Amino acid sequence: MAGDRDELLARVALTRVLEPGDEHGGRWLRRHGAEGVIRRLAGGPGDWGELDGVGAGRLAGYRERAARADPERDLADIAGLGGRFVWAGAPEWPGQLDDLGDARPVGLWLRGRPDLRVWALRSVALVGARACTPYGTHMAQTLAAGLAERGWVVVSGAAYGIDGAAHRGALAVGGATAAVLACGVDTHYPPGHAGLLGRIAGAGLLIGELPPGSHPTRSRFVLRNRVIAALTRGTVVVEAAHRSGSLVTARRAQRLGRLTMGVPGPATSGLSAGVHELLRGEAALVTDADEIVELVGGMGELAPERRGPVLPRDLLHEETARVLEALPAGRPAGAREVALAAGTGTDEVIGRLYELHSLGFVERQGDGWRLTGHPDGQATRTGGARRGDR
Incomplete structure (x- = not known):
């Protein structure tokens, strides 16, 4: 249908215009629709007044980006990678992302064959420090493998450290894993994970808000975390220092009403200090996949009783x-x-x-x-x- 095609092209163009999590743009989308926002950005000064909340300089930047956007080319590029673009209201759109309100993604670029909506219904985020310890790597791989063997999708951010260990743990047992990126789904970042990203694209899903060819920035990593938090049933932090970005994911998950869990580490380890801070609050302590599933799964999915040997x-x-x-x-x-x-x-x-x-x-x-x-x-x-x- 022509209307659907116009909406698709407008949404794709807006991924070139708006940064992830832009709540001003999200409010405009809610009021005017994607086609309406693009039309107002391309119109005269009389139209710009309806795009309130930002200064003239920022609005001029939006207009310049909109003029340079080429949605047809972006769609051809993603199709050439075997990918696609989905947005709110499409059959594959995960409804839980709507909990982000005006910070909801304009749409998502995907690489991989699985259905995102179906996978998201039974997914858990595993996140943590980039500079992790061997203990953290072991725990992330073990938890991910255990969750994957139980039919859960392991979601992370494909970064070095805990993220990479989580993806590898799921892939090692032939399980499902999805990576939410802070760049285009055709961009290998970090470069050292090019092989891992290729494996995920082949067996799982690569997910991003940014159009093909986009590169990550510091703010995009932080904003990417809100998608991980909203997309999944719960977030597990394996290792995290006090200023770790994975704590941002966990706290966003808490605000969204998602379950937040932490894996304890040595009391003397600075890389576990942030996790322990979470555990002193509302986060639940978990040590294996059974305990995670007991919290995020359905009724009756209980972890086995823990006790010593019967003498x-x-x-x-x-x-x-x-x-x-x-x-x-x-x-x-x-x-x-x-x-x-x-x-x-x-x-x-x-x-x-x-x-x-x-x-x-x-x-x-x-x-x-x-x-x-x-x-x-x-x-x-x-x-x-x-x-x-x-």
Whole structure:
């Protein structure tokens, strides 16, 4: 339809005009539509007044960018890469991005075959420090692989460090991963991740707000994080110092009502200080993929119960365990002495001692009873731990 084509061309042109997250432009889009904004930018001074909120110099910059935009060429370039452009209202558009309000992307450039809307419904962001530690790399790869094996899409920003480890972890198990870029989806940035970006484009999705050929800037990295936060069900920060950009993603996720999680690190590590700050607030502590899925998944997707090994002594009746604790270490004791120590009757103690004897915890020695070399019972007495201490 002609109307859809006109809307497409106007949206594509605006990705050349507006910077990601430009709320003035987002407000104009809401009021006038994409075609209306382009028409006003191309019109005379009478039209410019409806594009309020910015100064004359900035508006002149918008107009110059709009005059230079060539949406047909941009669409041909992305088609040549096997990519596409989607925008709000299109079948592939993830509705959760609308939570960004006027900071919502004008549209998204995509490379990769999977459907973005479907993938975003079951996705988790894994982000963290660029200059990460071996521990952080291990945790990011392990978490990503675990999530991918459970059918979740791992979303990150393709940067060095934690981002790259997360993408590699998902790809290593044949899982799904998507990279949200601060540049054009045809631009290999960082250059050292050219191979990784190619793998993601082939098996997953490359996502960007900027048109083909665009290069990243410092502000674009920060603004890219809002898309990662809004697109996913939750954000996990693996390692982050106090001023890490990944904390921006986590806090934006919190403001959007998304789940925020953190992986703890050594208390002495500056690269975990930002994560620990999050954990002191509203972020949830997670250590493996099961715990992440329990928080972001559906009802019944629970992490397995965490507990130590069940020892034979743990299975004893409470009264039997009390009699066992009453036996002195290193010497035999009579039933009456044990009864006094256990605070119960002698007949009761004798019955419990025979039960313990059948289980190998105690042995008869003359008229008394003593602890055997049973590993569980012996460890209990020599370690001084009582049943209620564990």
